[in-house]
Amino acid sequence: MKANVAPSLDPLSGTQSPGAKTAELAIDDATMRHRLTQYLCAEAGSPVEVETFERRSTGFSWITYSFTARDQSGQKRKLILRVGPTNGLFAPYSVLPQVYALQSMENSRVPVPRLVSYSQQGANIGFPFFISEHVAGDVAAPWLGSGATEQHRRGIVLQFLDILAELHTIDWQHLPLRELLVKIPAGERTERAPLTAWRALVSRPLIRYYPLLDWAGLWLHENCPTPPRMTIVHGDYRVGNFLEENGNITAILDWELTHVGDPHEDLGWALVPTFNGGSRKLYGVMERSEVIDRYQNKSGITLSPRSLAYYEAFALYQMAAIQICGIHAFEVAGFDDMRMAAMSTQMASIVRALDKAIEVVA
């Protein structure tokens, strides 16, 4: 770990200049490996060796490492470590939504990696983290369109929808995920809680203010539909957040935004063209009408066209809010990650699409 550098404030803007970095926030892989070894030894009460250790993604939020641990008896386990860094896009992080999700799904037909260990306080690692079993498979790239055949993608999309239907019909009230409801402020409509959280992030002062985005938040707040039922919502259910191997989805990943809410929310997010290679078809192969039919048949939940349109607008608001988090991280928090600055360049097109989407609902 590098030494902490005191942040300096720009007296004119009140923002922190990019030159003033909290350098301690940079996660060094060798340090992380060392800390992981210490943690595993402490947990096992005997020597554990981390034989392989590799950072698996350069994503915008949680950092993922793949590693092999060998215990005293020589037994090896291939595992995944996910760490919520202090300077991540949605920091400060809680590991609990992911922990509750993996625990809740363990005996369901929603495939997830099995949870091995976790710590919200960070234990030896220094950041909130969890360890899960490794699941074989590849992640489809959502932004480019897929090189896979149409037939292959159709097969994946059918599973993708069937798993979503399964997720939305789980009786969550007796599962660990019910704990997430405790965090919703009294008087708030449960299905509106994610919007409220995003609005709080959007309202933070930045150099550039987007009037339509601010107003859209108010409009979405006032026009939030009543859900057909309250279900588990993955919160980031899309191409790119599952593993597939030999034509089968082997695990649904990235549960950090999971909550209880309106099932339309997951469908609205999954259908955003950005996650489907720019296509309005799911994974570039399935028309919306077919998506709706398949989902309704499998889940028994009747979808409302207005609610789906509302949650497609909400999805764009959420995308804009995520960009705002990137801009905030760069402009205000002073993180030297140029990807955060690069994100801001897409704001105009997202906000414009959002306003058009609201017109469709209204």
Place this chain on the structure above:
Amino acid sequence: MSQSFDLLIDGMIETIRSRILPQLGDDFVRGQAYGIIYALSGLKLSADWSIAPLRSQIALQDKAFAEFVRLGAELDHPDVPCGPRVLPSAPESAELERLRNDGDRKLGELLMWTSGPGAAADPERAKAIQATLRHIIRDQLKIDISIMAKPMFHELATGEESGSAQSRG
């Protein structure tokens, strides 16, 4: 020098210094990186944000304010800037950026007013004002979009060049 341009250049230089240079072992490659830092520092001093898009955006905002005053003439509404806010003697980009950003905040205030209790006296007229403001703001966003680079989400998220459709799980 505009605030955003300044921040962007400083951010690029700092990223090369703190994130890229420590990973480079080859002296020649390190020299290249320092060359880029030097060039960026020079750019920061000599280049400036293009003022034409800012001027166009401010003109659109002025149009929105004028329309607001016309449509909301008999309503009790927030104060609105009147007349062209940019004088022919062209101010520098920092001043234009400030005017554009102030104009956006005022437009936000007016949009919120159309959805709030203040507009309840004449909901139909408020709705018409809202539609007009949204239309003009969308035109303003078009100017941003016209100077926007192609998205690189894949490269930013994976660190891989476009072309490989799958990443490791």
